[in-house]
Amino acid sequence: MKIAQRRDDREAHRSVDGQSDAREKSGARRIARPAAPAPSTPRNRRTAPRDGTTSSPSLPAPVAPRPSLKQRFTALRTKLGARLERLRKPATILFRILVVALAIVAAVALFRVVEQHVRTSPAFATSEIELEGASRLTRADVEAAAGIAVGRNVFERSPDEARAALLAHPWIAEAEVRRRLPGRWSIVIRERSAAAILMLEDAWLVDAEGAVFKRAESGDPIDLPVITGIARERFTTDRAFRTRVLLGIVALLSDWRAAGLWRREPIGEIHVEADDALTLRIGDDATEVRLGHGPYRAKLDRLRRVLDELGQRQARPAYVYLDNVRRPDRVTVRVR
Secondary structure, X not given: OHHHHHHHHHHHHHHHHHHHHHHHHHHHHHHHOOXXXXXXXXXXXXXXXXXXXXXXXXXXXXXXXXXXXXXXXXXXXXHHHHHHHXXXXXXHHHHHHHHHHHHHHHHHHHHHHHHHHHHHOHHHEOOEEEEEOOOOOOHHHHHHHHOOOOOOEOOOOOHXXXXXXXXXXXXXXXXXXXXXXXXXXXXXXXXXXXXXXXXXXXXXXXXXXXXXXXXXXXXXXXXXXXXXXXXXXXXHHOHHHHHHHHHHHHHHHXXXXXXXXXXXXXXXXXXXXXXXXXXXXXXXXXXXXXEEOOOOHHHHHHHHHHHHHHHHOOOOEEEEEOOOOOOOOOOEEEEO
């Protein structure tokens, strides 16, 4: 029986060894098979590191402890402080602008109050007006033109406003106005001097500087030379002609005075010919004097000698021609 038991034990060991050998062979066969390609990992999964090491599965993140109330208050205060620091510079600029605006408003309001006071205070009433240069215009005319009068407040008008109003008057060529506090004005004017009357469709006054300054009205001087022969359309459209003819006439009148003929032979008419030459009507008998073109001083000296010689003969010329271009020194005279 012992021998049979030993045989059974040996067979059992062999069967166990056979099973183990079979397992080892099957394992070896499994290792020898080529590995199947690894499936592509989805994008949301982590891939293995490039160095070949296997990554351990991700562990859940530890839960942070909840901050206390004090920590929350400290963080909130820090955040508010940072925001206030960013707003500090714009707030400072805005505050300065507000202060300046309030200062300007206060200054304007104060100025208005002071202005209202000085414009109504009796201490600044006009007490005296000094006037120089007025001969044709009366004091009342000048004061009315300037807009100032005794008893009115000196701040009702500025000196510049008063001067501009005076220069708008046709008879005033220049003006100077000064205000002297508390209640005095000083006015100096230069009046225009009418030299001739220009006849277009209406009568206009021409001053001694060759400027047409006003329409002739009743009360204006009438014992002046009358300029005729000028077409209105040419006079108003041709500025060069207008300036040339008026300055030439003013120069002629100046030479007429210098030659001593103004009182002796007053000029009644100055006629402008088609070629812009000048012809005069002088004296009470309207003697015709053809002057031609300027300059006129030498021609007027010859005219005076002719008049003196005829006066000694107690004769009077009917006309005198001084417009000979080829012989400027030649004078043609016809006696009445």
